[in-house]
Amino acid sequence: MxxxxxxxxxxxxxxxxxxxxxxxxxxxxxxxxxxxxxxxxxxxxxxxxxxxxxxxxxxxxxxxxxxxxxxxxxxxxxxxxxxxxxxxxxxxxxDGGKTVQPPNHPHDHEEDSKEQAEAEEPDCDCADLSSDFPCWECYRTGRRDLPE
Structure with a gap:
C-alpha cells in the first residue's frame, strides 16, 4: 500500500x-x-x-x-x-456509516474501566461523541485509542 x-x-x-x-x-x-x-x-x-x-x-x-x-x-x-x-x-x-466493533475485541473487557476513567477526567469530551470515538484530548494524551 x-x-x-x-x-x-x-x-x-x-x-x-x-x-x-x-x-x-x-x-x-x-x-x-x-x-x-x-x-x-x-x-x-x-x-x-x-x-x-x-x-x-x-x-x-x-x-x-x-x-x-x-x-x-x-x-x-x-x-x-x-x-x-x-x-x-x-x-x-x-456518510451514514456505522462503526461496528468486531466480536472478541481486545478492549471489550475494559468497557467498565474506560467509563470509570472518563468520569474521573473533567477535561474529557468523550461523552459528547458517538460510540467509541475519543475526544482529541484523550487521543492526544494516549488515554484512548481510535476504534478499529
Whole structure:
C-alpha cells in the first residue's frame, strides 16, 4: 500500500517544514483545520485542508494555489496517520456509516474501566461523541485509542 506522502508531489524542503513546524490540527466536518503555531500570530496562519480518499487534496493557503506541488499543510496532514484515520472515521459516520466493533475485541473487557476513567477526567469530551470515538484530548494524551 502506498503511503499518503508518497502520493503527493512535493519538495524535500516542504516535507521538512511539514515535520518540524508547530502545527495544530482540528477536525472540521471531514476536513482538517491546520494552524501553524510557529508564527507569533498563528491565527493568521490557519488553513483548511480537504481530505478525499485518505489523501490531502487541497488547502486554502496561498502556496497551495500558487505552486504545483502540495503545500506544507497538506504534507503535515499526510505524515500524521492518526489525523487521516480520524478524518476517515468522521467521514464514514457522516456518510451514514456505522462503526461496528468486531466480536472478541481486545478492549471489550475494559468497557467498565474506560467509563470509570472518563468520569474521573473533567477535561474529557468523550461523552459528547458517538460510540467509541475519543475526544482529541484523550487521543492526544494516549488515554484512548481510535476504534478499529
Amino acid at each position: 502506498t503511503t499518503p506522502l508518497a502520493r503527493l508531489k512535493t519538495t524535500s524542503r516542504v516535507r521538512k517544514r511539514a515535520q518540524y513546524e508547530a502545527f495544530e490540527f482540528e477536525l472540521q466536518n471531514g476536513d482538517v483545520r491546520v494552524r501553524n503555531g510557529s508564527y507569533a500570530d498563528p491565527e493568521n496562519h490557519e488553513y483548511t485542508v480537504r481530505i478525499e480518499d485518505d489523501l490531502p487534496t487541497a488547502c486554502t493557503c496561498p502556496a497551495d494555489a500558487k505552486y504545483s506541488g502540495a503545500c506544507k499543510h497538506r504534507v503535515a496532514v499526510a505524515v500524521r496517520r492518526p489525523i487521516l484515520d480520524a478524518v476517515r472515521h468522521h467521514q464514514l459516520l457522516a
